[in-house]
Amino acid sequence: MVYLPLLLLFVMSAYANNCSQVLEPLGLKNTGAQAAHGSHSLTLNMIQYFFNPDATKDNGIPTVNLNRSEKNDLNENAQYITLENSFYNPAFFALDNILSNMDHEEYGIMNANTLDRLAHDLHMIHIWEGAALYYQELLAFPPNPDICSCFLSTYLDDIKAHLEFIAKEIRIPNEIAAKYNKKESSKEPAAHYGGIVYYAGWVYLGEYAGVISPQQLEAADVGRSGGKINQEQKLDLYSSNIVDEKTWDNWKELMKEPEDNSMMENMNKNLALYLYCKL
Template identity: 35%
Template sequence: MRNIIVILFALISISKIASSLENDCPAILQSSGATTEFGIRVGHAIHSLSVRNLKQFKPDVTEKNQVPTVNLNLTSDIPILSYAPDRTTPDSHMFLLDGSIILDEILSHMDDKSYNLKNYNPLEQIVHTFHMEEIWAAALIDYRNFEINPPSDEVCKCALDIENNGILMKLRQTALIIREPNLMLGYGQDRAKEQCLKNPSSPG
């Protein structure tokens, strides 16, 4: 979870800064508590974030944020957005609970086959969205601690270096899975098999 909190804190709390620590970043991130799969885990966690999610962490967040996400408009020529978009609908203001807003956001596009997760029916999209909501609900607890004791400038610079820390690569892979799932068929099974071979004692 610390992987996610580091990047989130850096992305929504700090202006974009160039990093000259590229070669040292893996060690710097790991020294802060991140794992060797920093990019993979963070890329998965942030791929479908929206302004609504980010407002839980920082209430004044708008679409002018720096959190890269996968574009859920599958017909767009831009698969990766440089920001988390505002996905609220004209009816979002009518709801008080996040669950109702989520249902509204998904069901508003239920007949649009070129939006959200390709080949997923509305129920599967709802399950996926609530899965991601669970991740961010857990992250919010640790984020509050980071506000009190923020990571160092070096850690933030490395977390922001998405082109070299694996985050952008994971987002690109996720975009391909979402847009062209048939091309990626079997990828998950192959990776799981590889992990089992590395860790034969693992229950997975």
């Protein structure tokens, strides 16, 4: 019995090493953040539309609870949204869902206006469209079962941790922004979640847009300009709303893809495999 913990440790270590070998050929990067970002606002409606029409309410895909009047940050399963006389098309469904809740002060991304929320949801639909193509490839050419078992055992906890942080960015962004940016002003920052991920030598905003540390701010590059991101540019996405052409242009600038499309491709592959293995 004395040696049992050591034996278990050895077995777990060997399994972890084996999983590293199994997953390495996939070339996935930043999986916890990418899978969480791609799935955080999924509804069962969109899962059925883009990925699995037979998915049920017990789908096992945790998502951020957009009803901020409720205590739970995450839903255990992607929720089915019932809207009266709604649309099947994803873009119109997003529009209907947002406008149907626009008078609900504690629903949706805190501090974001209607245009911000619509831009975010259309951005997510763009991700789901891309991930759906990889998902269909997985259905046509199913991977070795070891891939799913290794993917889930390796990344589920990390995905959950990133989802919990996204939930805080959506539900209590002022507290998160104050913590990370250490504002000298006593006025609470009116921050909101931006809903993008940038990394790898382009614009890096932590794992998610909306909150970055002073160190990350100093190190970040700004798209085509190649210069350092400044305080005004840092605030464009997460502490100002889309209210006119200038703020919309700022949003588009930060939403640009790297020229090699590496960010979106990696996002799509991570999300597709995550959903395939879970569903």
